[in-house]
Amino acid sequence: MNIFEKLYLFFYLRKKKKDLKSQKKLPFPVISVGNLTVGGTGKTPFTVALACELQKRGYSPVILTRGYRGRVKAPVIVTKEMDARDVGDEPLMMAMEGLTVVKCPDRYRGGLYAIKKIGFTDRDRVVFIVDDGFQHRKLYRDVNILLVDGFKGFDKFHLIPCGPFRSPLSEISEAHMVFITKKQNEAIYQGLKEQGIKEIYFAPLKIEGVLSIDGRKIEPSGQRVFAFAGIANFQSFLTLLNDMGFKVVGYKKFIDHKKYSERALKKIFTLASEAELLVTTKKDFVKIKKFSNLPNSLCYMEISIEINSQTVDKIIDLMHNC
Known part of the structure; x- marks a missing residue:
């Protein structure tokens, strides 16, 4: 561990100690969904899948999220009509699924806001789900769920700024359950077992399809695609x-949570002039759908995460017994 990692770890552990000392508890169960590393492990689709499963069982899930890069700082209930620039791309995606989403950097404050605004009482079966909550220790969590990318696992064991780890690898033991997401990777499973982790589950990726702007499903048949x-x-x-079954003939990669402008989109459309389809992710689509004159060739990929019924029952048991 070099000097930069040591500095990061020093301030990280100091903040952790401070947050745990002043930790607050909401009057309803709280499930945290998070990861150890920077980058996508499928937190948003996992959170959506879990919330939907809880709804099926008669619960009222409320997703608490900081709304990364969203301009609104005060607590707000996110609706599908809102702008991603105000509330963040991922909160808007979750709201588009018909779920109750509260954006607030302080998740405890956001939870209290939801209770008051919606009017929950002790008779309601409310469950708060903290999106990207593993490092958010200001709020007490009844169930701590950790996600590991099934494609990448833990390939570089270095802390920020020298690697992808936001938390030391040893903190994996703080999770009640660890889910290997996207891909059923047995090598990662065995590696976690060797670290003494007992509660390990799979949550594979499910491709719902590629959809056009108006919601039509595009059947793949070797079309030339430009991806961004x-x-x-x-x-x-x-x-x-x-x-x-698509043929990617070109692509443009941007930083995570990219904020698009008309100028940037025009450049993308020019680069994609030779392609039959222009495909992005739903996370990106919610940010550009407000622009006018979008080409008819523009599509987005819809994905979800599968959590089997028995595993959801396990989460509920932990929620009530921890």
């Missing part, structure tokens, strides 16, 4: 498109 996205794991996006 601002996501953490861009290579997996390209791999999925090729595996589906």
Whole structure:
């Protein structure tokens, strides 16, 4: 560990100690969904899948999110009509699924806001789900869920700024359950077992399809595709498109949570002039759908995460017994 990692770890542990000392508890169960590393492990689709499963069982899930890069700082209930620039791309995606989403950097404050605004009482079966909550220790969590990317695992064991780790690898033991997402990777499973992790589950990726602007499903038949996205794991996006039966003939990669302008989109459309389809992710699409004159060739990939019923029952048992 070099000096930069040591400095990061020093301030990280100091903040952790401070947050745990002043930790607050909401009057309803709280499930945290997070990861150890920077980048996409499928937190948003996992959170959506979990919330939907809880709804089926008669619960009222409320997703608490900081709304990364969203301009609004005060607590707000996110609706699908809002602008991603105000509330963040991922909160808007979750709201578009018909879920209750509260954006607030202080998740405890956001939870209290939801209770008051919606009017929950002790009779309601409310469950708060903290999106990207593993490092957010200001709020007490009844169940701590950790996600590991099934494509990448833990390939570089270095802390920020020298690697992808936001937390030391040893903190994996703080999770009640660890889910290997996107791909059922047995090597990662065995590696976690060797670290003494007992509660390990799989949550594979499910490709719902590629949809046009008006919601029509595009059947892949070797069409030439230009792909663009601002996501953490861009290579997996390209791999999925090729595996589906599209032919990626060009692409443009942006930083995660990219904020698009008309000028940037015009450049993309020019680069994609030779392609039959222009494909992005839903996370990117929610940010550009407000622009006018979008080409008819523009499509987006819809994905989800599968959590089997028995595993959801396990989460609920932990929620009530921890």
